[in-house]
Amino acid sequence: MLKYVLRRLLSSLIVLWVATVGVFLMVVYSGDPLFALKMNPTTPPKTILIREHQLFLDRPVTWRYWHWFTGVLHGNLGLDMTNSPVKPQLFMHMGVTLRMVVLAFVLAVVIAVSLGVLAALKRGGIIDRSITFATFFFLAVPVFVTGLFLKLYIAIPLDKFFGHEVLATSGEISPVATGNFWQRIPGLAAHMTLPTITLILAIFSSWTIYQRSTILETMNMDHVMLARSKGISPRRVLLRHILRNALIPVTTVIALDFAGLLGGAVITETVYSWNGLGRWFLQGANNQDLNITLAYLLFTAVLVILFNLLADIAYGLLDPRIRYR
Amino acid sequence: MLKHKIIGGISVAALMLGTLAVPSFSSGAGTTKIVALDGTFTGFNNFTSAQNSFYLAQVENQLWPSPYIMNQAAKFVLDTDIVTKAVSADVKGQQVVTYTINPQAVWSDGVPLTADDFIYMYQASSGATNPDGSPKYTDIDGNQYDVAGNAGYNQIQSVVGSKPASGACAPGTAANRNVGLCPNGKTVTVTFMKGQSYAEWPGLFGLLPAHVARVVGWNTGMDDPSRATADILSAGPYVLSSVDMANNTYIETKNPRWWGTPAKTDTLVFTNLADDTQGIAGLAAGDFNVFQPTTVSASMISQAKSQSGVTSSVIPGYVFEHLDFNFKNPNLAKLKVREAIALAVNRKAIIAATVGQVNTATKPLDNYIFMSNQAGYKADGAAYDNAGSTADLTKAKALLASSGYVFDKSDSKFHVGSASGAPLTFQLWEKGSSVRAAEAQIVQADLAKIGITVDINVASNSVILGTDNFDMVIFGWAGSPLLSGYLNIYGCTMTAGVCTPNSSNYGNLADAAVSKVMAKANTSLTIADEVKGYQQADQTLWKDLPTLPFYQSSQGAFWSGVSGVVNNPTQAGITWNAQEWQ
Numbered sequence: 001m002l003k004y005v006l007r008r009l010l011s012s013l014i015v016l017w018v019a020t021v022g023v024f025l026m027v028v029y030s031g032d033p034l035f036a037l038k039m040n041p042t043t044p045p046k047t048i049l050i051r052e053h054q055l056f057l058d059r060p061v062t063w064r065y066w067h068w069f070t071g072v073l074h075g076n077l078g079l080d081m082t083n084s085p086v087k088p089q090l091f092m093h094m095g096v097t098l099r100m101v102v103l104a105f106v107l108a109v110v111i112a113v114s115l116g117v118l119a120a121l122k123r124g125g126i127i128d129r130s131i132t133f134a135t136f137f138f139l140a141v142p143v144f145v146t147g148l149f150l151k152l153y154i155a156i157p158l159d160k161f162f163g164h165e166v167l168a169t170s171g172e173i174s175p176v177a178t179g180n181f182w183q184r185i186p187g188l189a190a191h192m193t194l195p196t197i198t199l200i201l202a203i204f205s206s207w208t209i210y211q212r213s214t215i216l217e218t219m220n221m222d223h224v225m226l227a228r229s230k231g232i233s234p235r236r237v238l239l240r241h242i243l244r245n246a247l248i249p250v251t252t253v254i255a256l257d258f259a260g261l262l263g264g265a266v267i268t269e270t271v272y273s274w275n276g277l278g279r280w281f282l283q284g285a286n287n288q289d290l291n292i293t294l295a296y297l298l299f300t301a302v303l304v305i306l307f308n309l310l311a312d313i314a315y316g317l318l319d320p321r322i323r324y325r
Numbered sequence: 326m327l328k329h330k331i332i333g334g335i336s337v338a339a340l341m342l343g344t345l346a347v348p349s350f351s352s353g354a355g356t357t358k359i360v361a362l363d364g365t366f367t368g369f370n371n372f373t374s375a376q377n378s379f380y381l382a383q384v385e386n387q388l389w390p391s392p393y394i395m396n397q398a399a400k401f402v403l404d405t406d407i408v409t410k411a412v413s414a415d416v417k418g419q420q421v422v423t424y425t426i427n428p429q430a431v432w433s434d435g436v437p438l439t440a441d442d443f444i445y446m447y448q449a450s451s452g453a454t455n456p457d458g459s460p461k462y463t464d465i466d467g468n469q470y471d472v473a474g475n476a477g478y479n480q481i482q483s484v485v486g487s488k489p490a491s492g493a494c495a496p497g498t499a500a501n502r503n504v505g506l507c508p509n510g511k512t513v514t515v516t517f518m519k520g521q522s523y524a525e526w527p528g529l530f531g532l533l534p535a536h537v538a539r540v541v542g543w544n545t546g547m548d549d550p551s552r553a554t555a556d557i558l559s560a561g562p563y564v565l566s567s568v569d570m571a572n573n574t575y576i577e578t579k580n581p582r583w584w585g586t587p588a589k590t591d592t593l594v595f596t597n598l599a600d601d602t603q604g605i606a607g608l609a610a611g612d613f614n615v616f617q618p619t620t621v622s623a624s625m626i627s628q629a630k631s632q633s634g635v636t637s638s639v640i641p642g643y644v645f646e647h648l649d650f651n652f653k654n655p656n657l658a659k660l661k662v663r664e665a666i667a668l669a670v671n672r673k674a675i676i677a678a679t680v681g682q683v684n685t686a687t688k689p690l691d692n693y694i695f696m697s698n699q700a701g702y703k704a705d706g707a708a709y710d711n712a713g714s715t716a717d718l719t720k721a722k723a724l725l726a727s728s729g730y731v732f733d734k735s736d737s738k739f740h741v742g743s744a745s746g747a748p749l750t751f752q753l754w755e756k757g758s759s760v761r762a763a764e765a766q767i768v769q770a771d772l773a774k775i776g777i778t779v780d781i782n783v784a785s786n787s788v789i790l791g792t793d794n795f796d797m798v799i800f801g802w803a804g805s806p807l808l809s810g811y812l813n814i815y816g817c818t819m820t821a822g823v824c825t826p827n828s829s830n831y832g833n834l835a836d837a838a839v840s841k842v843m844a845k846a847n848t849s850l851t852i853a854d855e856v857k858g859y860q861q862a863d864q865t866l867w868k869d870l871p872t873l874p875f876y877q878s879s880q881g882a883f884w885s886g887v888s889g890v891v892n893n894p895t896q897a898g899i900t901w902n903a904q905e906w907q
Contacts, residue, residue, distance in 0.1 A: 030787075031785045031787030031788045038791065038829070041810035043473065044479075046452055047471060051374060095571060168610075170607050175574045176357050269599060272599075274597075
């Protein structure tokens with residue numbers, strides 16, 4: 001097992017290194033990061049020279065990559081275009097995104113597994129068909145459509161109807177919120193509701209469909225038939241013999257999706273004006289901010305690798321038949 | 326069982342994480358107006374090139390003072406709360422400006438506003454050098470000052486204080502480089518170099534608290550968000566009372582030491598707007614009261630109209646769209662070719678397809694320097710207003726024919742040299758936005774009518790501009806009511822008898838005469854003289870046709886649940902008069 005993990009880690013590091021080189025070159029050759037400054041005809045030429053020196057634009061590309069790479073090895077992600085350290089910004093925006101994503105993720109897992117099981121057990125019936133319809137519907141609807149619909153046609157009319165904010169549509173907390181933590185809880189809940197629902201609707205569908213099919217597949221396996229013929233109660237068969245086995249492949253998918261979700265909540269963040277990682281990355285990319293773009297890449301890539309690895313390990317733990325070499 | 330407990334624990338932790346980790350805010354009691362902040366920043370010294378942004382300026386408009394405010398008509402208005410009097414005079418061939426600081430003016434920590442605030446701003450911004458070329462003034466760490474702009478400051482000879490409140494001038498210190506400059510003075514005398522008058526002097530001396538900056542540093546000393554409420558002192562109606570970078574939210578409450586007319590609203594809140602397309606919905610939902618998008622769109626206007634209580638203001642802005650010609654291309658270097666293009670490109674059709682959908686009053690921009698709503702504007706380019714008409718197309722073809730190009734009826738194209746020569750073709754670049762794509766396609770279609778082939782290429786402006794790898798490029802200049810910057814856009818600098826295009830002169834126009842006129846205007850004593858000089862320059866530029874201006878973009882602003890908001894199209898932005906909002 002340890003050998004397997006180490007081998008996977010090593011190959012992941014190589015992939016990561018190649019990715020950083022690729023992104024580095026893409027950003028470096030995507031334009032002049034000081035363009036906006038140069039477009040201002042009143043910017044002193046000396047200022048441009050100073051900034052070029054500060055951003056190492058006067059150095060060879062290979063030197064710049066090596067400088068960044070060695071910095072990362074020492075835990076330093078460098079400075080952004082405004083001379084502000086990137087690492088604290090990464091953690092700050094990650095905190096915002098995590099606050100949006102974690103709750104949605106947990107609820108989506110619970111909903112997806114529950115609906116998947118229900119649909120499989122009621123296969124072919126009205127419940128199964130309804131769940132299947134709903135999952136395919138939400139799978140097809142882009143997340144920004146869901147977000148905007150909830151915002152424009154649910155939240156705003158509801159707030160207007162009640163004359164005060166029931167469902168907040170912007171930010172993670174009201175900027176004029178007062179009081180202690182407990183007094184602010186209703187406000188926090190009002191701000192978390194819509195982004196959480198939007199994210200759940202965006203991610204639960206594929207998991208539900210997958211869960212349904214794995215349950216159906218497992219239900220027809222020999223060991224399940226045997227368990228049933230032994231007279232074990234249906235509940236016990238479901239929980240011990242079907243669900244446990246059916247959860248294994250779903251775990252992998254869910255673990256991988258969480259990494260993607262952290263990096264990809266950008267649309268939900270945009271619709272609901274959360275100042276999270278997605279927006280930070282977009283602004284960085286638009287400004288050709290090399291260190292922000294690379295930090296984001298590093299973060300999401302490490303997450304994907306980590307969750308991939310965790311999924312593999314979980315696979316082994318959940319299914320004793322799986323052995324790693 | 327253990328697994329269930331673990332899963333349960335993770336679920337509870339996830340539920341709690343969403344709420345526990347959220348930072349807290351505390352706004353003042355009373356009336357509050359919320360402004361959408363559609364951009365972020367990481368530090369607070371807006372005078373540095375690293376931090377300079379329109380968004381930060383919106384937050385600091387009510388904090389950091391300046392002797393003059395630029396109003397919605399782009400006119401400088403003396404802020405008598407800061408400076409009771411400001412006089413410019415010619416003293417023996419040198420411009421001397423004398424500011425009389427309001428005796429009541431104090432920073433929010435109680436330290437009086439003095440000449441030292443002006444002296445420090447000059448030291449940081451002038452870019453003055455010692456005889457050996459080293460910087461005369463440096464930041465506390467010995468590094469050069471990073472400044473967003475030094476126009477005007479680089480023409481100043483000295484800044485000296487006088488008439489201190491206490492009666493005696495403070496000696497100053499060597500560390501502060503203000504020995505003998507009467508830093509505690511309440512009158513400031515600014516002397517410009519001989520022959521280097523600066524008509525736009527009212528735009529100088531946006532101020533920050535020198536007594537803080539001298540300690541923490543200019544370049545990065547004011548970037549620490551945890552110290553912002555202490556370091557970003559105010560000499561305006563509001564003080565910065567809360568900073569939350571994670572939520573891009575900033576709160577300003579009334580300045581208890583403010584000596585002027587009190588602000589009409591108790592608390593100003595600047596809060597995050599991740600995307601301008603969500604702005605009108607945010608107003609409708611009551612998430613904020615004031616929203617000024619970076620670029621206004623037709624959909625924003627129609628959305629605003631459909632929402633009761635939302636007020637819209639769409640006025641001509643200072644960003645103007647144009648087609649840039651590269652003089653390095655031998656065909657475009659010919660004036661007749663540029664004239665033919667100007668006669669063929671239907672600017673009204675371009676407007677109808679783009680900005681006209683936002684503001685139907687938009688007309689072709691007939692001036693290189695002045696915007697149509699700016700004092701000094703003259704329609705010098707009116708000859709091209711009906712470009713694309715049959716008469717103009719005929720004239721354009723005649724111009725090309727007289728330049729030696731040969732029209733081949735078989736392919737309806739002009740050819741270089743002879744009918745068998747290469748078709749007259751230009752590479753047109755645009756950045757790929759829907760607006761630019763529409764503009765490029767119209768240019769392409771219009772020029773095809775006079776036998777010119779245009780290939781459209783897409784690339785970021787930052788890739789194309791500054792290189793000579795283009796024949797024509799469409800982009801927007803963020804113009805300014807301050808004229809002196811135009812020398813860098815259209816001018817060149819004489820070096821060893823050769824006129825080398827200035828850094829923002831991407832098309833490489835090298836007209837020494839027009840540069841001389843603009844350079845002279847930049848050293849005018851009065852704005853009237855400067856305007857006269859630039860008006861003369863504009864007439865010459867229309868003879869040169871270095872670019873073809875299309876139109877002025879529109880500046881939009883929307884608000885709800887607040888009165889007193891006035892859309893200001895200049896860099897001052899929407900919060901320029903926030904103290905009047907109620």
